[in-house]
Amino acid sequence: MKKVFFMLALALTSTAAMAQSTRIIKGAVVDKNGNPLPGATVEATNGAESTTVDADGTFSLEVSRWLNTATARYAGMRKKTLEVQDGDMVFRLSPKFEMDWFVNVVSGVVTMDSYNFYTDVPNTTYSLGLMGGFLGKNWGGYTKLLWTPNSSFASEPAVPTVTIGATKRVFSFMHAYAGVGYGKVSGADKEEYYYSNPGGDILYKYVSNNDAMAFDLGVIFRIKNHISANVGISWVTDFDQKNFYFSAGVGYVF
The missing domain is CATH 2.40.160.20 (Porin)
Incomplete structure (x- = not known):
């Protein structure tokens, strides 16, 4: 019985540690006039995590807690990199040939x-x-x-x-x-x-x-x-x- 309790406690501790090692970033990707850019991608800079922006231009992405920056990309637009923050992150992209x-x-x-x-x-x-x-x-x-x-x-x-x-x-x-x-x-x-x-x-x-x-x-x-x-x-x-x-x-x- 003690062994079972020990294994359960270890599992809960591992889960808590994993939860503390990640975070959720969210926000929107828009053009310079504020129009949403559905289909854009947001990715952890130099990381493996990425997501596709929804139809309303918003996104949510789970990344490493230690991540410093994230990057948004959209076809025909210049990519944009922002520092990760607790509130909403708004990526405003400009045309490549403006x-x-x-x-x-x-x-x-x-x-x-x-x-x-x-x-x-x-x-x-x-x-x-x-x-x-x-x-x-x-x-x-x-x-x-x-x-x-x-x-x-x-x-x-x-x-x-x-x-x-x-x-x-x-x-x-x-x-x-x-x-x-x-x-x-x-x-x-x-x-x-x-x-x-x-x-x-x-x-x-x-x-x-x-x-x-x-x-x-x-x-x-x-x-x-x-x-x-x-x-x-x-x-x-x-x-x-x-x-x-x-x-x-x-x-x-x-």
């Missing part, structure tokens, strides 16, 4: 190679345009169009400066961009002005509007969740004359 599209309204100042005869400084005007594209996790792309209205814009619309390029994430809130494209360079010189209009009332005169290359450089900022802003400079040149576009804009990320 990108955000944006559209900005842009305006700025243009400095042209045309001179005011009396002040001897380059002429300036303004520009309007649009900038749009996508911001990837690391790399992205964009297109920018800038118009410089002229005095007869209604009958002779200005040819836009068009640039296409790439974006590179620098910080979580900032992407650098660079690109190349096509535009028109406008310019005049004092000598041409002097012989074409000596003593007249016109202070400057454009004498060229040539095909040119455009080079772009700037940064795009992410402000909160759906607001974007950009600042930059575009250099338009036919390698004889040059125009500089200093621009800034604001828009929406979706």
